Amino acid sequence: MATTRVTGRGPKSPVDEEFLKQLYQGGEMLAQGLLNEARVLLERAHQLQPRNEKGRNLLGLAYFKLGHFDRAAEVYEALVRDNPVDATLRVNLGLVYLKTNALQRAMREFEAATDLQPDHKKAHNYLGLALAQAGEYGRARHHFLQSGNAALAEKMAKAIAGERVPKPSRPALAPSSRRETPPGEGQWGAQFGLDEMPAASAPPPDPSDSEELRFDEEGDADAVEAAPPPPVRPPPAPVPPAPPPPESLLDTAAPELPRRAPAPRPPRDIPLLTDLTPALALAGASPAHRFRLGPGSFSVFVEGELLTRLEGLVAFSGQLEFEPERKRFRGRSTDEPFGDGAGQFTRVSGRGVLFLESPEAHSFLGVDLGDAGVYVREECVFAFEEVVAFENGKMPSTVAPDLALVYLRGQGRVVLAFRGALRSVAVSAEFPVTVPMDHLVGWQGRVTPEVVPLPGAASASSVAVQLSGEGFALITLPVR
Incomplete structure (x- = not known):
């Protein structure tokens, strides 16, 4: 615009x-x-x-x-x-x-x-x-x-x-206060x-000028100092051996302990635990590969903050802190938890790695939003970087429960969880798209949703979402 x-x-x-x-x-x-x-x-x-x-x-x-x-x-x-x-x-x-x-x-x-x-x-x-x-x-x-x-x-x-x-x-x-601090x-x-x-x-800005007042042009950075490296500690001094006890304290009549027979070595067809452990290592994320998503598994390297569900958590490493996340509405945090029960979103901060297995046989998909926003059903969002802004909302319906939605935007990565393969259908003003509720993941673009009865459905509770405007509908196999 x-x-x-x-x-x-x-x-x-x-x-x-x-x-x-x-x-x-x-x-x-x-x-x-x-x-x-x-x-x-x-x-x-x-x-x-x-x-x-x-x-x-x-x-x-x-x-x-x-x-x-x-x-x-x-x-x-x-x-x-x-x-x-x-x-x-x-x-x-x-x-x-x-x-x-x-x-x-x-x-x-x-x-x-x-x-x-x-x-x-x-x-x-x-x-x-x-x-x-x-x-x-x-x-x-x-x-x-x-x-x-x-x-x-x-x-x-x-x-x-x-x-x-x-x-x-x-x-x-x-809040900053005005002061005469030399740079x-x-x-x-x-x-x-x-x-x-x-x-x-300083003269006031001219509103007709095409150049904006930008604070990146202020001040200097020549006084910055780098964080110190960890100190190098000298090796500990060797501990001298303890002197032998006086001869008068030695018990020369003490019986000799019987020698234990060596344990039999395992058969060659059974691997040694030390050999087996590295071969069974979970595929973990790293600073170079921050997200690792496989069939039914998900690993993420946390450096800073990440918002994620902890369903299927099997392990985590490093120094991480966990805090329950609240829903946001119009840019402000509310008192309502973001997610229910074990599926509640958690703000994970620190530096470490999370290892998760897919809950309820969901598939994980990682996407980068770029500069585009997307509306996604709340149950299909599994994790996203802290740099991604989010808003919670609901799509009202008179024939079915209100549909909980999350609007995500910003240049960051998002992990979606759903059953089946993700597909898209183009939405245009000339050709609106209607998607059965169980197949809907979300939509992208300038799209207006409306809950409508599902054509040919025998039950009044069978509903669909009609999307009109310009954009794409995101669909998959039933997510419930």
């Missing part, structure tokens, strides 16, 4: 005039550091023209400066969805994630920015910072060199060589340039 841009040319409606007034004053307040006043004005401008890119960008910046990182993320995620090839917007979104220490999500955005614009030095620099925080000094050094930051590249080289390098403090989650002081905000406020004398 095209973004509305307001320029200084041509007649303006009263709504346009009011929008420009709120936008101009909000940008002026933002430049002066009057953050709450700027937020109020920019929110009014956003209400008048919610699709205006400049207004959304300034509003996201105001939220960011105030420490409202969830709101800032929502604004910039929407901007990235509308402008997926804008490298600077991806850097802005990555900085929001970096501020909240969501390193995996930040790195994904910075990497996308460098793919879109290989000479974007700030994108390379921020990617290097995120990688350094994650302990990936080799990759961090490469991107620091790409950004022209020789000082940090040298520090990464020292870290790789085993030299101790001070580690930066974690980003504060409290070389060593604090996280100064390192990343995230907390630096525009000077009070």
Whole structure:
């Protein structure tokens, strides 16, 4: 959808005039550091023209400066969805994630920015910072060199060589306040340039200008420090043998213990356990292959956070924490559990590997959403990366129970579970598609669903879902 841009040319409606007034004053307040006043004005401008890119960008910046990182993320995620090839917007979104220490999500955005614009030095620099925080000094050094930051590249080289390098403090989650901190002081905000406020004398943004105020252009990162490598400990000193007891304490008359006869060796047709164990190893995921899906099995490498059901969990390794997940509605968490019983979704955090077997003979399918969203029946969603945003909802029906749905969007991977093979049917305005309820997995595109009676069904409870619009219906064998 095209973004509305307001320029200084041509007649303006009263709504346009009011929008420009709120936008101009909000940008002026933002430049002066009057953050709450700027937020109020920019929110009014956003209400008048919610699709205006400049207004959304300034509003996201105001939220960011105030420490409202969830709101800032929502604004910039929407901007990235509308402008997926804008490298600077991806850097802005990555900085929001970096501020909240969501390193995996930040790195994904910075990497996308460098793919879109290989000479974007700030994108390379921020990617290097995120990688350094994650302990990936080799990759961090490469991107620091790409950004022209020789000082940090040298520090990464020292870290790789085993030299101790001070580690930066974690980003504060409290709202930022205006201060006169020099960028070389060593604090996280100064390192990343995230907390630096525009000077009070800075001119307000011109709403007719085509360039947006973007906070990826603020501050410097020269003061960042890499995480220290683990200390090298000297080997323990040998323990001298205990002196023999005096001869007066030796019992020379103690009887000699009888020798135990050696156990018979197993026959050659039975394998040794030490030989058998490696051959029976489960196919586990790894940093290079984060998802391993086979017939009836699923393994995932967790680094950061993952949302998944734990049905069929047979083992996990590493340091992982588990927390029940709640449903989300209109971007906010609710009190209702996401899933029922053993199938409830769990937020898994830390670093390790999950091993699961297929519950109820389901097949697992891993897909990458890219920039597209998809509606999926709740029971068909098994796991997805934390970077994927989700919303829960229901499709009402008067002839059958309401259909629980999950809307998934974002550049991340999703694991679906269902019986049979997944198939798709094109949906068009001219040819709506009707799918029996038991065969429906979900749909993608601009599709409108409606519960309808199943043609030729003897029972009134036999229903189908009619999909109209433009997109695809996702179907499979019965999932119940």
